[in-house]
Amino acid sequence: MTTNPELERWNERFSSDDYLFGTAPNAFLVSQSHLLRPGQRVLAIADGEGRNGVWLAEQGLEVLSIDFSPVALEKAHRLAASRNVMLRTQQADMEIWNWAPEQFEIVVAVFIQFARPDLRAAIFQGIKRTLTPGGLLILQGYRPEQLGYGTGGPPHAENMYTADMLRSAFADFDILHLQEHDSPLSEGQGHHGMSALVDCVARKRSL
Template identity: 60%
Template sequence: MTALAIADGEGRNGAWLAEQGLKVMTTDIAPRAVQKARALAARRGVSIDAHVVDLDAWVWPEQAFDAVVAIFIQFAPPAARDRIFARMKAAVKPDGVILLQGYRPEQIAYGTGGPSEAENLYTEALLRDAFNDFDILHLESHDSDLSEGAGHRGASALIDMVARRRSTPT
């Protein structure tokens, strides 16, 4: 199986996916992060195909991946987010899945990391609408404790989604 991990930073998600046996392409806009992703994969004894990419300018592969993974990619304002979501959907093969995790608007009050712009945060309604042409297999809002370094530590307002591209349009 193949996976695309977008805006993957230093490659934790991409390396983990490779450890599960997937052939992984990982992207980030920061060259230093991509270097660190490659080094992490090497330390873990796995291979990833890591690229420096501006997601809004990149020519995305179409119907190329069994899974597209987007974990905390909430840097994009709504118009750019909509373009990225559309390209994520086009990149996944029929019957492939999109795995997404992010922060909900309640996160701002927690002050434990994540974007400070409420418009960049996800709600269940936003994700249902954005992925209404996919089968949403899992969509859950929850509060969990994170320990992802100094910038993301403590109680967090999260949302998770797994959506499958339909093999035939309805």
């Protein structure tokens, strides 16, 4: 049987009883709650142990939480059960994920910076494809300056975002919010301390 070292690495990272990134939702995502409506279909990309997907479900949204690691997804189900919400999950390799057209009103992409530049470009194109007209992307990521902080994220500057890069990547969207800032994070052991961040909310233009 062929093993996948990257899958084994993520399964190992999520193998603890503790939640690597905590169980509270991402603060930037919560700050955008005014954009969310019960019943909206949401895709939570690389949602890990479910902290964001479960929170979205608690707001009455229909959530599909996808992640590479089945260990993480099992923990996401446990978290959803503890909060008495339903969370659909699917194991997903973003290298081969099928982005069904116009399936989701919201896409949440919080710290999905495992993706090298070519995969990131493919994911961004997939997000554009799978959002409905008028649908929203809610994204937070690290900027290259994060390497100086060392408080989370991969050690690869090329995987990071800048506001200019996001503005260019989503030039065909309406940018509702785009901000670079340095702020402290407290998201479990995985993201903890002062961090170089960029936030983005973008709306797919209606035809």
